[in-house]
Amino acid sequence: MTISFKMNGKPVTCNSADDTPLLWVIRDELGLTGTKFGCGAALCGACTVHLDGAPVRSCQTPLASVAGKEVASIESLSSDNSHVLQKAWIAHDVPQCGYCQSGQLMSAAALLAENKNPSDSDIDNAMSGNICRCGTYPRIRAAIKSAAAELRTSK
Incomplete structure (x- = not known):
């Protein structure tokens, strides 16, 4: 079909x-x-x-x-890492092995499309089910907060 x-x-x-x-x-x-x-x-x-x-x-x-x-x-998102989330991911040294990163970034992008000022709880809820074998969850949360702050100030 x-x-x-x-x-x-x-x-x-x-x-x-x-x-x-x-x-x-x-x-x-x-x-x-x-x-x-x-x-x-x-x-x-x-x-x-x-x-x-x-x-x-x-x-x-x-x-x-x-x-x-x-x-x-x-x-x-971008081919040159210029998306606000990709820049935040790099700034916060989120990627380790990198395997989960595309899924993490897509979940974070969906969150920020709806909520430009997410709380820790909002981030945890949106990112639940995205497993990082390297355990970079605190960096992921920090990167999302940084990206959200940039989105709020860039308008």
């Missing part, structure tokens, strides 16, 4: 089976490898992308469910 949707703002058409996980369509069919496979059970958050602006786990999102919708992956 042919499924059409927007990927990072561009129209795409895919011919994979309806039940193919979106993760594999993004990586294998569309060639965007920033979104990572982690657990395959929607538990770790490494595969997080946005579906119509909301964070979803692409490893458990069937291709059929994105027909006519907007999907955004880590590649949509």
Whole structure:
């Protein structure tokens, strides 16, 4: 079956089976490898992308469910680390092994799209389910707060 949707703002058409996980369509069919496979059970958050602006786990999102919708992956933030969150991630030395980072950043981007002044509790709730094997959670929270402050002052 042919499924059409927007990927990072561009129209795409895919011919994979309806039940193919979106993760594999993004990586294998569309060639965007920033979104990572982690657990395959929607538990770790490494595969997080946005579906119509909301964070979803692409490893458990069937291709059929994105027909006519907007999907955004880590590649949509910036290609040169100029996005406010990417700059904050670097400034706070968040990445260690780096494997979870695309999912962490996409969850943080969804949070800041809705809340430019998140509390610690807001951040913890939005980021729950995004597992960092290196344990950089305090740095992640600090980076989100820095990015939020920059967003508030840049307007």
